[in-house]
Amino acid sequence: MTDTSSASPTSKAVPLDPALLDVAKDSKAWPFEEARKLIARLEETPAQSPVIFETGYGPSGLPHIGTFGEVARTTMVRHAFRLLTEDKVPTRLICFSDDMDGLRKVPDNIPNKEMVAEHLGKPLTQIPDPFGEHPSFGQHNNARLRAFLDAFGFEYEFFSATDCYRSGRFDKTLLKVLQHYEAVRDVILPTLGPERRATYSPFLPISPETGEVLQVPIIDVDTDAGAVRFKDPATDKLTQLPVTGGHCKLQWKADWAMRWVALGVDYEMAGKDLIDSVKLSSRIAKILGANPPEGFNYELFLDENGEKISKSRGNGLTIDEWLRYAAPESLALYMFQSPRKAKRLYFDVIPKAVDEYVGHLAAYPKEEPEAQLRNPVWHIHSGEPPKAELPISFALLLNLASASNSEDSDVLWGFIKRYCPGATPEEHPLLDQMVGFAVRYFHDFVKPAKKYRDATPEEAAAMRELSEKLGALDPSADSTEIQNLVYEIGKTHEFEPLRSWFGALYEVLLGQTQGPRFGSFIELYGIDETRKLIAESLSR
Template sequence: MNYTEWPFVEARRIKDRLERLGKTNVVAQTGYGPSGLPHIGTFGEVARTSFVLKALEIIAPEIDRHLIAFSDDMDGLREAPKNIPNREMVIEHLGKPLTSVPDPFGEEKSFAHNMNRKLQEFLDSFGFEYDFASSTAKYAEGAFNDGLKRVMNNNQKIIELFTKTISEDKRAAWSPFFPVCENCGKIYSTRVTNHDTENYKVSYVCDSSLEGKYTACGHTGEVSIFDGALKLGWKVDWALRWFSLGVDYEMHGEDLMESGRLSKKLVRVIGGKPPELFKYELFLDDEGKKISKKIGNGVSIDQWLSYGPVDSLLYFMYIKPQQTKKMGLPLLPKIIDQYLELVAKYDGETVDSPVTFITRLSKGAHAVSMGMGDKVVNYSMIYNLVLALNETDPAIVREYLLKYQPKIAENMEYFDQLIAEVLKYYKEVYLASKVDEEPVRDYDEAISAFCEELEKLKNSGEKPEADVIQNMSFRAAKERGINMKEWFKTLYLVFLKQSSGPKIGSFVVLLGLEKSIERLKTHMEKVSTK
């Protein structure tokens, strides 16, 4: 089958690579920097790589698949996070490998051990299949020794390649090796002074302080390049991992394009094959600014999962990974709606669909196609119902939804979760920034006419149809020469206290004729008393 969804395209690239190399298994890698908690970027990289491996499973089930979640925990800590306890204690250990920095939480052997545990708990909570790998452990156990030997054997070539990419004033002192100072334990304060290529050792001096962060101790020494006495600098280290772990596939952000190009050259120098790389775009907040952990803009993974289901987050990671996408709390309802409407149209069988991948990765209750027809219950519908009812009792919200679309009872666990998430969003996002806007009185006559039409429909005993009610609202305005945009804005303000919303016909059916008539009459009574 010629599947066209992007994970299948990537899976075919991997399959072609394995055929060229005569391999029967694939190793994919994702990277994590344990200087802070796992974040939405960590989730996205693992999720997208998992999509690709699921596609490979479909088109080539005979290929063994392995995903390595690699922690760069031998990197030095340059700055203490502001949101940790015992921060002053951590500051005293700046410049040391993360696995040598004491755990400020007092729970693990080191700061990195704590963050690594949280990473694994984080990935496990979503049901991802992966093997965890620690940089510190790989260096110490000798897993990188062969690669390190090759780096030393090709030291001059690597220096020539790398120094072309840095400023002239840094070229003379640059080395691919970063020894850990045997005296103070820091890694970023050391400078290599000699490469002993025969004995595979380097000499160093600890003399590179970083003002306001850490101070070099002045120690001089000589260490073996093997078994964890040092690590390689970034880019060379990336190439080392590809070579030593046999990595076939890895994703990276747009910000690592140049690093990826150089690391591909470096891995060839040491006799390895560069993996297939896939560049994904970074996220923007709802105002179009690049998301930054320091600024704290955008949406954190905790926020998303407080206000929306995990399968909607998987969907967001799935769609158009190579296009810049906005994410922010005001955009969440729309993103979740897109996913729920996609699932509602899904036939339950088509393999070449985002739904295939998202449902395969979703752990616990998730959206399923239930043949809702044109009465799809989505996030915005529940949110608008809560706004109109001014109601935070989930049982009452559920009762309205079941009356509107009885089929949701087939997946009530999921919709109960969705109701709870909408109510949390309503309380913490909407009410926190609520600014009521009163509807104009210019269209009272049309509102009264629309109300009368609804009362006639109610008294007739006929089943309310969204299209019929939509036409009623349209006719009430048209007969009076009212601008449609202004008319519907007024109705939204009457029903929802906001200037936009769903189709009025569908919304009245959801809210019910009795409650809708009551809302219109309440508005008219307010007007008449002014």
């Protein structure tokens, strides 16, 4: 039976604000644009209740951030839909795992590869777990996915292909595919090469002898018996299997369409690389008498080298790696921004994502309703963003750690308490969390990459003057006054362009090519400490 223990079938009621509702009807935020498309579709073709949103997951490799992104984005569309329908239309979100798929190659990023290699071709839920934690490899990867989705607080139902096929949930629709066998086959055949076309069948029998998912020619289709006949390579004998009860599975394009029909899916998005597959599966869904779901195609994430992220290769960031350095809300922000634009997904995007999230969070209470519905935090937090204004950015914390060369949160808090008297980790848990993330990020990425250089004579002269004038400032000078002083000295010493002066400060004092607004850094780090830093740097 399908496991839905991870969440309730329908989500909690949306707090409805009439002002927001009026604005939402014309909002240009992409989740609202998607929600309006779904509403228009439902007006033309009245759907079942509740409306079904779906995301798909192929557990042949460990879950990666792209998988999370699909669930996060679909959740955003779901919430926008619920606001536009005033929460009068029940909704469900199904997270579907194609764990009955046959494993075609051993992933690079798992242990016990030799053991897994012995089971190639079998359904993922019939392959032993190389990590030794679950009954099968498929169940291990499913658990990893669910653990993260649960930690983030998504409301969803988890469906396993293995459970759906074996329990009979798909039987009625599988028999319908069998009845339209030739029509379904004719949709796919033109897309295949001559060799594959000769053996293609939408049905993949599972060998009773070896347990492997077989890609073999189907010799005969018996619609009365609900079965297919084929020659099993293990025995070289003609074998008949019912297409129901988990004895066969479908090739994935036909499988995708069958799933839409069987589960009544109304909305599912997919990566840009699946545009053609969406079209083919939509044609098959129509052959089966159903209207294919609404959805849109998002761009794919790229690794540090600009290559597509792959589950099996394990390139790019993992979910756990992002969460080592930042809260999941910053990741959700990265998913919200420009979903139709290809973006690099690597460690160096994390600090900016964190600061942009904090900035959007601080801006939200001051915005008009129209701007609030464009603000990513409204979509990230399903209309109820928390209140949080942080006086210190993540980039500034990183540079504080860099200047002090400290990997101790208490040291950073010492600076923070002087900058914000009365601030404590207990009273500012979000800031304390950011301090911990900053310490880890500094240790793993900033510190190993530090490359100090000596100041040129011109730069050294400017820095000495900066130190002298900082010493003459009132100790209570704020970041704006300090920043103006830094600008003034850069202009006086005729740095052209002026950014080369700031570049010199970062490279000579901090050992990095870029940094924060320097006035804010000095205010936080301290005037005396900055003067000491300049003296030590110039004496190297």
